[in-house]
Amino acid sequence: MLSISQKKYVNSLKQKKFRTQCNCFVVEGIKMIEELLQSDYEIESIFATSSWIENNNSVDCIEISEKELNSISSLKTPNEVIAVAKQMDSQLIDVSSELTIALDKIQDPGNFGTIIRTADWFGIKNIVCSEDSVDAYNSKVIQATMGSFFRVNIVYTNLNEFFSKNSDLTVYGALLDGENVYKKQLKHKGTVLLMGNESKGISEDLISYITDRVSIPKFGNAESLNIATATAILCSECKRV
């Protein structure tokens, strides 16, 4: 049974303000909770329907009805279980020997989540975001990662400072007038792939940190590629040998 205060609490976490205040976030659905349970994230509470509890009887949780689940879910089709977990401070790991993704002012949660999933596929450990990027603990971001959220380090920082501190890295900047990536072997060690905002591209003040301007050749008429799509193609180009 879900108390009124629990309902209020979980629903409040849909807003960044309250997530930051409580240092918590929400995870939904069978697959995502399975990944959460395997991760290092500390779980505060799990709300689940009887069907989920039957299959996970060793997990400590609060039984709720389908109707109660609906009242706290952000999904169109709620999926048996919702958890509240503690946010964690991520640290960048081995940037000097890894491929890192840098996101400048990314705004769309679906795009961000898809990029995290792509990073996990390509074994990319770190994503560094400008401080004005969308919150990674936004439920749409988390759901779009399909579980990859728990395996990639996401760090918010001042990108100017990040690039200044890591001036020995090769920085690939995705620009429409960059060098054809099909004619260039991109590296995947000690490199950063810098992607700009969905509509405005890379900020002026970050352009000077780019060591290699790169571009995905265009054969048709679209003005640009979706940012998650472009990031994926460029990650693939870095990883293909």
Place this chain on the structure above:
Amino acid sequence: MLSISQKKYVNSLKQKKFRTQCNCFVVEGIKMIEELLQSDYEIESIFATSSWIENNNSVDCIEISEKELNSISSLKTPNEVIAVAKQMDSQLIDVSSELTIALDKIQDPGNFGTIIRTADWFGIKNIVCSEDSVDAYNSKVIQATMGSFFRVNIVYTNLNEFFSKNSDLTVYGALLDGENVYKKQLKHKGTVLLMGNESKGISEDLISYITDRVSIPKFGNAESLNIATATAILCSECKRV
């Protein structure tokens, strides 16, 4: 001024049933209407605020208020103008000498729209979808294409029949156990890239039409890539020489 029946009509087109019945669909926003006006699509009506009309005074349209725009928009942030256009019957063009994308039961409108945008970027003329795929005239599909919708032929058909009729084509099937695409030069003429449903993959009855099982190497731990992401990487692999 927006009449009650106009409001009712535009809102009804959010549902596939009414779109099919009226053979119409809705397009929103400055950029999209600009692309619509340049396309071959027949426009039934345009509803616009005074700010849009000021910049487009040669276009025939009905002036509405911001509030009226809000009452018929599907967007969180309505953008000056909404049009109703007639659906068109698309025809596949030059399949035997082109790269075609085949989508089996694609469900997510955002993914579908992103794939259409990617197709337009890579100069892919045709997308063929199974009949149970999401409706291309869904407003979320149209908006995610960022204007590419008007430049790509989208045809719904029985994919079994399509592959039977086009048995001379090379069919790349994206499968987790396929051949490493980095070690294989994919072709972009007389080829079809077959992508499966977001959660279920390629249908059993279509597997036999695949001539080349292909796969994007995995370096990390994600179970799969987003379908729009995977499609983009594979299109890029076909187009890179």
